[in-house]
Amino acid sequence: MEANQEMLIYGAEWMERDGDGVRLIVSHCDSCGSSWFPKRGVCPKCFSGNLVEKPLSEEGEIYSFTRLHVTSKRFKPPLVIAYVDFPEDVRVCGQVEGEPVEIGSKVEIVFGQIRTEPDGRPVYSYKFRVKPKEAGHQ
Amino acid sequence: MIRFGRHPERSVADLGREAVLGLIQGMNLDRERIQAAYGSSVFGGPLVSQRILKEIGMTGIPCYNMENACASGATAFHMAWLAVGMGLYDVVLVVGVEQLSTFGGGALPIPADDIEGHHGIVMPGVYAMRAQRYMKEYGAKPEDFALVTVKNRYHGSMNPYAQFQEPVTLEEVMASRMVAEPFNLLQCCAGNGDGAAAVLVCASEIAKELSDKAITVKASHITSGYFKGGYRDLTWPEITYRAVHKAYEMAGVGPEDIDLVELHDAFTIAEILYYETMGFCGRGEGYKFLKDGKSYLGGQVAVNVSGGLMSRGHPLGSTGVAQIAEMFWQLTGQAGKRQVQNARIGMTHVTGGGISGVDNGACGVHIFAATQ
Numbered sequence: 394m395e396a397n398q399e400m401l402i403y404g405a406e407w408m409e410r411d412g413d414g415v416r417l418i419v420s421h422c423d424s425c426g427s428s429w430f431p432k433r434g435v436c437p438k439c440f441s442g443n444l445v446e447k448p449l450s451e452e453g454e455i456y457s458f459t460r461l462h463v464t465s466k467r468f469k470p471p472l473v474i475a476y477v478d479f480p481e482d483v484r485v486c487g488q489v490e491g492e493p494v495e496i497g498s499k500v501e502i503v504f505g506q507i508r509t510e511p512d513g514r515p516v517y518s519y520k521f522r523v524k525p526k527e528a529g530h531q
Numbered sequence: 532m533i534r535f536g537r538h539p540e541r542s543v544a545d546l547g548r549e550a551v552l553g554l555i556q557g558m559n560l561d562r563e564r565i566q567a568a569y570g571s572s573v574f575g576g577p578l579v580s581q582r583i584l585k586e587i588g589m590t591g592i593p594c595y596n597m598e599n600a601c602a603s604g605a606t607a608f609h610m611a612w613l614a615v616g617m618g619l620y621d622v623v624l625v626v627g628v629e630q631l632s633t634f635g636g637g638a639l640p641i642p643a644d645d646i647e648g649h650h651g652i653v654m655p656g657v658y659a660m661r662a663q664r665y666m667k668e669y670g671a672k673p674e675d676f677a678l679v680t681v682k683n684r685y686h687g688s689m690n691p692y693a694q695f696q697e698p699v700t701l702e703e704v705m706a707s708r709m710v711a712e713p714f715n716l717l718q719c720c721a722g723n724g725d726g727a728a729a730v731l732v733c734a735s736e737i738a739k740e741l742s743d744k745a746i747t748v749k750a751s752h753i754t755s756g757y758f759k760g761g762y763r764d765l766t767w768p769e770i771t772y773r774a775v776h777k778a779y780e781m782a783g784v785g786p787e788d789i790d791l792v793e794l795h796d797a798f799t800i801a802e803i804l805y806y807e808t809m810g811f812c813g814r815g816e817g818y819k820f821l822k823d824g825k826s827y828l829g830g831q832v833a834v835n836v837s838g839g840l841m842s843r844g845h846p847l848g849s850t851g852v853a854q855i856a857e858m859f860w861q862l863t864g865q866a867g868k869r870q871v872q873n874a875r876i877g878m879t880h881v882t883g884g885g886i887s888g889v890d891n892g893a894c895g896v897h898i899f900a901a902t903q
Contacts, residue, residue, distance in 0.1 A: 403649050429760045431646065437758060457765060459659035461651065462709045465640065468651045476660060482761030486647040486887065496667045507650055518650065 403507065403518040407431040409448065415502040415519045416448040419483055428481040449485075452524065453477035455498045458489060467508040467516075475500075477521055491523035499524045532728035532856050535694040535843045537632040541725075543575045547583035547628035550727035554624075558731070558742050562589055565731075566620040570596040571607035571627035572848035574634075579848075583626060600884025601795065603627065604728070604851020605753065605895020611732040612751045621734045622741070627852030628727040631844075639722050647887040655719050657885050658798035659711035661765045665800060666713070668766060669815035673713035676799035677704040678821050680717050680841050683796060686828060687838020689869040692853075694724045694844040718799040720839075726846035728853040738902075744863040749876070750781035750898035756889035763890065768801075771882060772808040774894040779810075782898040784876060786810035789898075791833040791861055791871045793854035794880040796840045802826075805880065806834070833871045836861070851895060854879040862901040875901050 407430070409416045420432040424441035432446055458475035461468075473489040477500055488507055489500065500521035507518045533549045547570075555562055568589070570580030580594040599606040604627040611623045631639070641648030665671055681701055687693040699717060707716040731741070738745040754777070756770040779785055786809055794809070796802040803817035811832050812820040820826060826834035837843065837857040840850060858877045860866045871877075876898065883893035 404646075427760070437760065456762070457660040457664040459656050459663060460712045461653065461656050461659075462711065463653070463655065464651055465648075465653055472651050474651050474656055474660075476765075478762055484759075484761050484763065484888075486652055487650050496664065 401510065401514055401516045403516050404431065408504075408519050410504055413503055414451075415504045416451065417485065417502060417519060418446050419449045419481060420444040421447045428483050430483045430485055449481060449483060450479045451501060453479045453485065453500050453502070453521070455489070455494065455496055455500060456484065457496055458494050467510065469509070475521065487519060487521050489521045489523065494523060532692050532849075532853055533726065534692055535726040535846060535849075535853070536724055538630070538725045539632040541630075543572070543579065543628055543630045544582040544586070546630060546725055546727040547579065547626050547729075548587060550628070550729040551583060551624065551626055552587065554729040554731060560731070560741060562587070564622045564741070565589060565592065565624045567593040567595070567611075567614065567623045569607040569611040569623060569625045570594065571598075571603040571625070571852060572596070572629055573598055573600060573603055575628055575630065575848060579628060580626060583628065598848075599753070599893040599895070601797070601845065601847050601850060602753070602881045602883030602893035602895040603848045604853070604855070605879065605881045605897060606851070606893065608730070608732070608852065608855055608897065609751045609753045609895060612748055615732050615734055621737055623732050624729060625732060625852055626727065626729040627849040629846035629848040630725040631723050631846055632725050634723065641885060645887055652885075653711070654885050655711040655714055655798065658800055659714050661804065662713055662798075662800040665766045665803070669818070671803075671818040673718075674701060674705060675818040675822065676713070676803060677701055677715070677718055678818075679796060679799035679802045680704045682821065682827055683835045683839040683841035686836045686869060687842020689867065690838045690842060693838045693842035694721065695838070695842050714798060720797050720841050721844040724844035724846055726843065726849035726853060728849050728856045730852060730855050730859065744865070745902055746859055746862040746899045747902050748897065749784070749900050750778035750896070752777045752781060753893065753895045755893050756891050758888045760888055763888075766804060767814075768804050768808050768882070768890050770890045770894040771805055771880065774896040775809050775878070775880065778878065778896040778898050784898065786832075788876050789832055789878050790874045790876055791836060792878040792880065793835060793837055793839065793857055795882045796835055797845060802834065802839070809878075809880075828869060828871065836866070836869045836871055851879070851881045854881065855897065858897075858899050862899055
């Protein structure tokens with residue numbers, strides 16, 4: 394691998410990386426209070442351009458998930474994918490690492506490989522990791 | 532329509548032509564009567580209706596080609612209905628065609644710019660997530676969903692146009708390879724076949740000149756899904772609810788009046804959810820409605836007596852038109868072994884595609900009535 398080879402990142406402009414961790418950037422509409430991921434220039438709800446970039450909460454909850462055994466070409470099955478809901482009423486779709494993956498599982502956002510290009514180069518992006526259940530909870 | 536199946540050696544235009552010629556010759560129609568053509572295809576390429584019609588000398592007429600993902604066929608029919616209804620034409624052709632056998636298998640491509648597609652989502656995955664949520668909320672099991680395939684393949688065994696004409700057992704469905712948990716392969720409609728179907732739309736005043744068999748369009752509605760960036764209830768297909776209830780309103784009917792429906796059983800959970808959104812049963816009751824036999828031929832409402840997408844496969848652009856062809860045969864008493872007794876009012880329904888943040892991109896619903 395060449396020393397100056399660029400790392401392929403999908404959605405680099407939508408996240409802030411902090412070590413292994415990731416904060417996703419949302420557009421918060423100061424006119425109606427809604428948040429949108431990925432960030433954008435117009436609020437889909439109220440059509441205002443009064444949007445401010447803010448970091449999304451660090452923890453989300455799995456709304457639903459599946460384990461894909463058949464994937465499209467650049468992905469390697471089995472692949473766990475989920476819809477994750479955040480307190481800002483933002484839903485993000487992404488791959489999930491860790492166990493157990495259940496509806497209601499809490500996840501954190503991490504940085505990792507999501508697929509491979511046909512020429513073999515890995516592509517990285519945000520992913521979710523199941524948080525260990527806290528002591529005292531079931 | 533043609534026998535749906537795999538015909539990779541033929542061209543898209545040739546498949547479409549077979550359906551169009553079957554229609555014209557079957558009706559003994561003078562091809563000069565057709566004043567416009569509405570084509571439906573998702574991956575069939577540009578000018579699909581012109582390519583179908585040119586080799587049979589039907590050229591120089593207005594041609595309109597529609598794409599609304601899986602709802603393309605209903606969209607083309609809707610546009611034809613609008614044009615005839617406003618008096619622009621008296622007789623128009625609607626033809627839907629799709630050839631997926633040349634795609635090479637695997638899941639169909641999601642639009643290249645879709646953020647969820649970039650993370651690995653495929654359509655079976657989207658519906659699998661609906662099923663997971665439904666199981667959690669209502670206590671259904673994967674076997675409950677699999678009964679959709681068992682029913683529809685049983686119906687399809689009576690349909691000479693279906694790609695798959697052998698019934699399957701629950702055990703066979705559950706033993707097929709896993710695609711997206713909880714869906715085995717046979718809980719998903721086949722996405723590798725080809726199909727073509729054609730129907731004629733004409734002004735009611737002149738229908739009798741063309742044929743002694745016709746059905747009436749009582750409702751035709753196309754809509755698109757709402758975009759939401761946050762929470763969406765995946766067990767309530769809002770686009771279908773809106774489209775179907777608008778169609779009921781247009782036709783002046785309710786779910787209790789529907790004798791049969793051809794709906795979009797792309798995945799087993801879809802049919803279960805549609806029983807609920809269409810008002811045939813309450814929320815969370817769909818899987819019991821099926822288990823009690825109420826959606827079988829002879830049941831409370833005959834759902835997918837053609838065998839649905841499970842038996843025809845889902846050559847995208849042809850599906851909506853194939854449903855309407857089936858409705859025509861059913862409401863004119865020509866459906867043979869799968870005939871719904873006393874079929875007076877029927878509904879067709881397709882929902883198109885997956886784009887992130889939206890229930891489905893498009894939905895097309897039609898309600899038809901027997902004219903005799």
